[in-house]
Amino acid sequence: MDAVAGTIPTVHEIADQPAPQCSEPASHRGPNFYPQAGLAPVSFREYYYPGVADEQWNDWKWQFRQRVKSLADLDRFFPMSAEQRLRMASVLHEFRLGIPPYYLSLIDPYEPQDPMRLQAVPSNDEFLNLEVGDEDPLSEDAFSPVPGIVHRYPDRCLLIATNSCALYCRYCTRKRIMEEGEAPPSRPQLEAMVGYIARTPAIRDVVISGGDPFTWSTARLEELLGMLRAVPHLEIIRIGTRVPVTLPQRVTPELCAMLEKYEPLWVNVHFNHPREVTREAAQACDRLLRSGIPLNNQSVLLRGVNDNLPTMRALLHALMRIKVRPYYLYHCDPVRGTQHLRTTVAAGLALIEGLRGHTSGLAVPTYVIDAPDGGGKVPVQPQYLQSYTAGRAMLRNFQGRVFEYDDPPAV
Numbered sequence: 398m399d400a401v402a403g404t405i406p407t408v409h410e411i412a413d414q415p416a417p418q419c420s421e422p423a424s425h426r427g428p429n430f431y432p433q434a435g436l437a438p439v440s441f442r443e444y445y446y447p448g449v450a451d452e453q454w455n456d457w458k459w460q461f462r463q464r465v466k467s468l469a470d471l472d473r474f475f476p477m478s479a480e481q482r483l484r485m486a487s488v489l490h491e492f493r494l495g496i497p498p499y500y501l502s503l504i505d506p507y508e509p510q511d512p513m514r515l516q517a518v519p520s521n522d523e524f525l526n527l528e529v530g531d532e533d534p535l536s537e538d539a540f541s542p543v544p545g546i547v548h549r550y551p552d553r554c555l556l557i558a559t560n561s562c563a564l565y566c567r568y569c570t571r572k573r574i575m576e577e578g579e580a581p582p583s584r585p586q587l588e589a590m591v592g593y594i595a596r597t598p599a600i601r602d603v604v605i606s607g608g609d610p611f612t613w614s615t616a617r618l619e620e621l622l623g624m625l626r627a628v629p630h631l632e633i634i635r636i637g638t639r640v641p642v643t644l645p646q647r648v649t650p651e652l653c654a655m656l657e658k659y660e661p662l663w664v665n666v667h668f669n670h671p672r673e674v675t676r677e678a679a680q681a682c683d684r685l686l687r688s689g690i691p692l693n694n695q696s697v698l699l700r701g702v703n704d705n706l707p708t709m710r711a712l713l714h715a716l717m718r719i720k721v722r723p724y725y726l727y728h729c730d731p732v733r734g735t736q737h738l739r740t741t742v743a744a745g746l747a748l749i750e751g752l753r754g755h756t757s758g759l760a761v762p763t764y765v766i767d768a769p770d771g772g773g774k775v776p777v778q779p780q781y782l783q784s785y786t787a788g789r790a791m792l793r794n795f796q797g798r799v800f801e802y803d804d805p806p807a808v
């Protein structure tokens with residue numbers, strides 16, 4: 398077995414990459430960095446939403462309604478030239494925009510390469526890459542026995558419940574389902590999805606995703622959970638959501654009390670950067686955990702966002718502190734308009750190399766590439782097993798030391 402480690406940048410090369418620098422003076426940075434003529438700088442919220450009371454700001458429905466959704470909204474927060482406006486109009490024609498004020502408040506307005514901005518705000522790079530990539534890079538549609546169900550693993554399936562999200566991530570793999578308006582499926586459509594699961598006894602685990610199921614009302618989500626729980630052979634329900642990150646106000650005690658009734662229920666959250674682990678996001682996760690819901694995190698490896706070791710380590714450690722288990726690190730799929738956010742596989746392997754053994758194993762996610770043509774998730778690892786013949790394995794540890802290991806004869 399040949400080692401591939403020679404092609405991977407060293408940990409030190411990655412660790413030495415400088416963090417993005419802000420072009421503005423340090424005095425303008427921090428939570429209160431919106432300067433006003435002749436007055437003290439104010440916070441994002443005071444600057445753009447003066448007079449909005451805590452009650453309103455912390456109301457998820459208000460946050461959802463106030464999302465930046467149009468070109469005009471975008472221009473207000475990120476002023477554009479006439480040419481940029483034309484380019485962004487093309488981008489928005491292809492993939493919708495939605496950023497809640499809460500998430501906007503996390504973006505450094507002085508830094509065009511700010512990691513939260515790269516994830517949420519359309520850019521010139523997205524425009525230039527609009528024709529690069531696939532509509533459906535995982536061939537999910539080819540594995541869809543009924544609309545809304547993707548079934549490509551033996552004992553589990555995906556239920557695409559909605560095409561609505563709190564925030565539309567620029568790298569989203571399912572941009573294709575978001576071309577039409579934010580419309581929830583009808584009851585007959587949901588019945589058809591659940592009907593497929595009910596007549597397929599091999600399915601013991603379903604992932605409800607989208608879009609984001611937490612953008613639904615609690616009553617609507619409960620209706621779907623009730624339908625699924627009525628399927629006798631369905632053991633596990635999982636929900637994939639980025640709402641605890643992008644709209645944590647949505648994780649209300651009422652939502653948690655409802656979810657608690659449908660155990661065993663697991664929630665996969667989606668943090669990509671340590672600055673997303675805010676007090677609000679931590680409180681949202683805490684409410685879910687206290688309702689008996691295990692939380693696992695799925696990150697996407699994104700160029701300029703989390704593709705350097707200090708940032709990734711900070712993210713994983715922050716997740717551990719709030720009791721969210723790092724689960725997967727996804728290689729970014731080759732979906733249309735995302736080429737600028739994709740890294741090499743070597744960059745992903747180097748991150749894992751820099752984590753494995755250097756920090757707790759519990760904090761190290763499984764790095765996976767979703768194979769084309771519906772091949773499913775393929776775990777990829779640096780080469781720790783350097784050679785293996787009957788009776789002998791050569792192992793490389795995290796420090797690069799090589800060990801010979803006796804393998805017992807097979808019985």
Ligand code: SF4
Pocket residue numbers: 561562563564565566568569570571607608609638639
């Ligand atoms: S929250 Fe998930 S489904 Fe929604 S845009 Fe982001 S990555 Fe796509």
